[in-house]
Amino acid sequence: MYPDKFEYFTPDNIEGLEELLDKYKDDSKILAGGHSLIPLLKLRLTSIPYIIDISNIKDLSFVDCNNALEIGPMVRTGEVASNKIIGDKCKLLADAASKIADPQVRNMGTVGGDVCEADPRNDLPAVMLALNAEFEVTNSKEKRTVKAEDFFKDAYTTALESNDILTRIVIKNTENYYGKYYKYTTLSSDFAVFAIAINMSLNNNKTVKDIGIGLTNLNSTAVKPVEVENYLKNKKIDDKVAGEAFDLLLKSCDIEDDINGTAKNKEKILKNIFINGLKEIYEVL
Amino acid sequence: MMVNIKVNGREYKKDIEPRMLLVSFLRDELNLTGTHIGCDTSNCGACTVLMDGKSVKSCTVLAAQANNHEITTIESSDPKLDVIKQSFVEENGLQCGFCTPGMIMQTFYILENSEDADEEYIKKNLRGNLCRCTGYKSIIDSVKKAEERVKGEINVSK
Ligand SMILES: Cc1cc2nc3c(=O)[nH]c(=O)nc-3n(C[C@H](O)[C@H](O)[C@H](O)COP(=O)(O)OP(=O)(O)OC[C@H]3O[C@@H](n4cnc5c(N)ncnc54)[C@H](O)[C@@H]3O)c2cc1C
Ligand code: FES
Ligand code: FES
Numbered sequence: 023m024y025p026d027k028f029e030y031f032t033p034d035n036i037e038g039l040e041e042l043l044d045k046y047k048d049d050s051k052i053l054a055g056g057h058s059l060i061p062l063l064k065l066r067l068t069s070i071p072y073i074i075d076i077s078n079i080k081d082l083s084f085v086d087c088n089n090a091l092e093i094g095p096m097v098r099t100g101e102v103a104s105n106k107i108i109g110d111k112c113k114l115l116a117d118a119a120s121k122i123a124d125p126q127v128r129n130m131g132t133v134g135g136d137v138c139e140a141d142p143r144n145d146l147p148a149v150m151l152a153l154n155a156e157f158e159v160t161n162s163k164e165k166r167t168v169k170a171e172d173f174f175k176d177a178y179t180t181a182l183e184s185n186d187i188l189t190r191i192v193i194k195n196t197e198n199y200y201g202k203y204y205k206y207t208t209l210s211s212d213f214a215v216f217a218i219a220i221n222m223s224l225n226n227n228k229t230v231k232d233i234g235i236g237l238t239n240l241n242s243t244a245v246k247p248v249e250v251e252n253y254l255k256n257k258k259i260d261d262k263v264a265g266e267a268f269d270l271l272l273k274s275c276d277i278e279d280d281i282n283g284t285a286k287n288k289e290k291i292l293k294n295i296f297i298n299g300l301k302e303i304y305e306v307l
Numbered sequence: 308m309m310v311n312i313k314v315n316g317r318e319y320k321k322d323i324e325p326r327m328l329l330v331s332f333l334r335d336e337l338n339l340t341g342t343h344i345g346c347d348t349s350n351c352g353a354c355t356v357l358m359d360g361k362s363v364k365s366c367t368v369l370a371a372q373a374n375n376h377e378i379t380t381i382e383s384s385d386p387k388l389d390v391i392k393q394s395f396v397e398e399n400g401l402q403c404g405f406c407t408p409g410m411i412m413q414t415f416y417i418l419e420n421s422e423d424a425d426e427e428y429i430k431k432n433l434r435g436n437l438c439r440c441t442g443y444k445s446i447i448d449s450v451k452k453a454e455e456r457v458k459g460e461i462n463v464s465k
Contacts, residue, residue: 023347030308030325030371053372061349063326075372099423100361113385124435125416126352129361130368212434 025063054135095134114201147244148236154218158190324335332370341381352436355409362416400449
């Protein structure tokens with residue numbers, strides 16, 4: 023299978039990338055690892071006349087930790103899973119990255135691509151929602167910061183315009199937090215049937231100080247169930263509280279019968295995973 | 308566009324279309340047909356090669372992305388690959404052999420990146436490689452044997 027013809031560029035700095043995006047506008051697209059884009063091009067589900075490979079731009083590939091954890095979009099998901107700083111500061115992100123597909127896919131796919139593709143089945147959008155991550159976005163005219171909760175609009179649709187570049191992911195909720203990514207898959211696919219990202223911190227009296235939750239593939243895009251987060255704050259987690267939280271969680275989900283099972287069955291599995299997950303993280307903290 | 312790709316230690320300068328996939332570059336431009344195309348949809352891992360030491364599915368990488376990078380394929384003469392091949396032969400890690408180049412390259416990657424790969428680690432890291440014949444047990448045994456040999460615990464009898 024061959025993609026349609028395209029012209030290919032490899033700028034080595036952000037200014038060069040901005041120029042190309044301004045010049046070719048909607049006819050152009052950024053290529054990071056290509057593991058969402060190339061399959062689409064091969065199947066001719068899309069055709070892009072000007073492809074701009076950003077892998078030579080060194081400023082997009084870094085992992086730093088000063089006050090917050092800062093990650094460049096070009097960092098491969100395999101590196102996210104094994105990077106020591108990320109593993110120390112953000113268990114949730116490292117855990118989720120290690121559950122993406124297989125080693126080969128993780129050696130090419132990038133954290134920025136996973137987020138910007140906004141495939142409802144992609145794992146990192148929900149993780150970014152649970153972490154209250156912030157995205158630094160730039161184009162030739164302005165720089166701005168977009169919160170994760172304002173970033174994911176719909177399936178394959180984000181707050182990015184065609185000339186926007188995601189340049190940095192900033193995660194502040196690291197110190198004293200613990201989190202995990204609960205991914206339910208079938209053997210035949212790497213993508214989640216659904217998944218839940220949870221990031222939590224506690225007060226001294228063992229009540230929840232802060233909690234972030236993100237849901238993968240339970241709606242047309244990744245969802246942050248804010249009502250559930252608010253409900254759980256300042257509570258101790260036991261079966262009753264977790265059960266009530268689950269009832270609220272269902273309001274953010276749109277679960278349908280499909281090839282992976284009936285809605286009723288999936289709801290049952292989801293309930294188990296959510297309640298056990300909440301309790302597991304609470305116990306660890 | 309001109310690309311300069313080092314494959315198994317040798318540099319190749321070629322004029323290619325940007326849309327050419329790395330697997331086609333290897334098979335059609337360089338005649339290195341050891342790398343197989345199983346699914347062409349990023350699922351089976353038969354096309355696995357190493358790019359700068361990291362395993363990738365070459366059906367889902369543009370040759371242009373490999374420009375100025377170093378590729379290792381099943382045709383490489385790295386002695387460690389010989390050890391892995393020998394172990395696959397002895398443990399019947401293949402039947403039709405179609406998935407085998409990918410299995411062997413992924414095994415190479417596993418052995419280069421872990422000191423002590425147990426069965427669970429091996430299974431997790433072969434997740435991206437499908438085999439329609441063996442049922443996987445003999446493949447896992449082959450990887451274990453190769454690992455022991457690489458660690459010097461068994462000698463290769465040729
Ligand atoms: C077999 C297979 C299994 C997979 N399984 C999973 C899975 O289980 N979980 C999962 O989460 N994903 C999975 N994926 C997707 C994979 O993780 C992708 O690599 C990832 O979604 C996209 O990253 P990429 O770097 O390859 O992006 P690309 O394909 O290069 O880009 C994706 C999109 O993001 C845009 N983009 C990329 N970087 C930027 C940037 N810095 N600024 C603005 N726009 C940008 C591109 O223009 C494009 O529209 C799978 C993919 C394959 C092929
Ligand atoms: S041919 Fe590349 S993954 Fe199957
Ligand atoms: S040996 Fe036939 S597909 Fe693996």
